[in-house]
Amino acid sequence: SRLKMFVDEVPEMPTIRGYRVVNGSYEPAALKIGMFRKDWKFHRDLPPTPVFAYGTSKHTATVPGPTIEAMGGVSTHVTWTNHLPPSHILPWDPTIPTAMPVAKKGIPTVVHLHGMIGGPESDGHAHSWFTNGFRETGPTWTTKTYHYPNVQHPGSLWYHDHAMGLTRVNLLAGLIGSYVIRDPKTESKLRLPSGNEFHRRLVIFDRSFLTNGSIYMNSTGNNPDIHPQWQPEYFGDAIIVNGKAWPRMSVRRRKYRFTVINASNARFFRLFFRNGLRLIHVAADSAYLEKPVVATHTLLAPSEIIDFVVDFSDSRSDSVILANDAPYPYPSGDPVNDANSVVMKFNIRKEREYDTWRVPRTLIKYPSPKLSGAARSRYIAMYEYASAADEPTHLYINGRSFEAPVTEKAKVGTSEVWYVINLTEDNHPLHVHLGLFTVMEQTELVNAEEFKECMNKLNDAMRCHVEKYARGKKIRVLPHEKGWKNVYKMMPGFVTKILVRFAYIHSTQPYVFNATAEPGYVYHCHVSFHYTFLSNLVRHWRSRVM
Ligand code: C2O
Incomplete structure (x- = not known):
């Protein structure tokens, strides 16, 4: 029997302030947010569901987790703690590259704040995982407390698990939450509903x-x-x-x-x-x-x-x-x-009712993308390796696995043109950490099979003359998707041209962080099951040392 619809009122998730107000001014805050195994009611008529939930305590933890409200220009420090039991509530697959505690006990987790401009040690790298009580940590783990500078423009982010091989099940179990950076000075002028x-x-x-x-x-x-x-x-x-x-x-x-x-x-x-x-x-x-x-x-x-x-x-x-x-x-x-x-x-x-809110004619203007200023261009090919025997086909970016050396070395503060070539059957939402991009155009590949054959042999879009194939129909980028994005839909059979700006900071506060440090950042497909399978569709990018 089907659950009845519309019987539960939509909850408002608890909010946690990522700043303090001291004598009328905003000061940084240090938060502690844990991950707990608890039961959650997804529906009035459904028995409680075992979940993993973020919260300040097991009692207050929710799915999704609390909304963190940060203040533009004011740092938020979060110590993420893992209180999860030794074994998972969902089946996970040890045959894919997976964060694996030596003691084979405990659930590896690591938190990525999606959309944050910050240092690599706080980015939630897939190998920076930790288990309950930090008893075990992954190879790139360095710190218990993450620093979110909040120096970027106001906007919406979200946090979610990012552990190697377990992202998909940790997300399914409930490890997600939302985060917002406010800037009352600029935003209140807009008079949008607030x-x-x-x-x-x-x-x-x-x-x-x-x-x-x-x-x-x-x-x-x-x-x-x-x-x-x-x-x-x-x-x-x-x-x-x-x-x-x-x-x-x-x-x-x-x-x-x-x-x-x-x-x-x-x-x-x-x-x-x-x-x-x-x-x-x-x-x-x-x-x-x-x-x-x-x-x-x-x-x-x-x-x-x-x-x-x-x-x-x-x-x-x-x-x-x-x-x-x-x-x-x-x-x-x-x-x-x-x-x-x-x-x-x-x-x-x-x-x-009398409505005091409005929709202003203009919102916030950011520097517009300039193709002429791009430092270089790259081809990023998502394609399926025809593989030996009965192996399922492997999806890779430029034919390389997650562990392969970094190839995209972008300089923070510069922009690059990326031609993302999707030779798979599915639409893959591409997400770039620490970067924002604008979508320039999407062009269909003609004779894609021929091009794919060449890619299988040479693994090089340039030598396979992608330009010869990228001349099919164009898809109009919709006006509401023409701004600065951090995720966008790569249409199957199309080349999507994007202009990526690495560490796009729109801020009055100068902020320096060491983006060149290990472990760097990643870009990947955000279908989280792709993200964790043989690290397909995940690549690192790291800042070039100047
Ligand atoms: Cu939403 Cu790499 O993450």
Whole structure:
């Protein structure tokens, strides 16, 4: 029997301030946030679900974890602590490269603050993991306390686990949370809906459950002789918003702002209001847009963040469903069904109200991307190695594994043009740590098979003359995706040209960090099952020493 929809009110996650107010001024704060094994109610009629949750104590831990509110220019220090039991609540696969404690006890975890501009020692590198009580640590682990400088422009980030081989199961278990950097001086002028009532953060993901409440994960690998448990993707049928399945929210008949984070492992969402209400995009990922962009639908890859205003006074009905129509896997998988096509429901109060919020004509202007200033260009090819015998095909970036030496040595403060060539069947959301990029264009490859053959032999897009093939149809980059992004959808069979700016800092506060230090940063596909399989679709980039 199916769970009833819209019976739980959407919760507001607890917030933790990442700063202190001392005599009217903002001072850095030191937080301690733990990871706990606890039970979580995802739905009124579902028995409690064993989860891993972030929080200041087991009692207060939530799924998703608390929202950390940081202040622009004021440092937040977080000591992330692991209080997890010796064994995992989900099946994990030891045949893929995985963080492995020597004692074979304890669950390796490490926290990445997605979108943060900061030092590599605080970036949550996959090999910087630690177990309960820091009893064991990974090879690149250096510090218990992470430093988040918060010197970048105001915007939305999120934190999630990033441990080698376990990211996918640690995320599924609940290790995710949201983070926001505020800058009251610039943001209050915008007069966008704000405050806890009118600016809501929605963390969305999909899960399946067994009738006893536990998370269901298909744990038979798609090639069980080699990888008994590993599956390239995870899809669940229940859509969870802030830890509740298909919740409802009562709203007043006026403007609201929603920051939506797609925290799914593999599911894309194409969101829209069933009664045609418009979404007015004001930000994407960690940066504001220059101008608001009106749309009826918005497509979110795993880990993308959208931020929009909706004016419920435009609604002709007294309730509206926020729906999803993205096939899974995206774009050529199954169509959505009755369950996963529904996200949540808004019940709108009848009386119209006087609304003090507005959507300004212009938002925040950042330096515009200049192609002419790019230090160099690179080809980044995602493709499947045809491999020996029955091995599943391996997805790699430029044919190299995670452990291979760093090839992308970018200089902090510079920009580069990347041609990302997706020769796989799926859309891979590319995420660059410490970088922001703008999407210039997407061009379809013609005779892709011929090009692929050459790539299998030479593993070099330049020598295979990618330009000869990149001359098919172009896809228009949508206006609300034209700003500075840290994740973007690499269309299968297309070359996506992006301009990456390494350590894009828009700040009045000068800040120096050592980006050249080990272990460096990564860029990768954010389908977290790809991220952890033979490190496919993960590469390092490290700063060149000047
Ligand atoms: Cu959202 Cu490498 O991470």
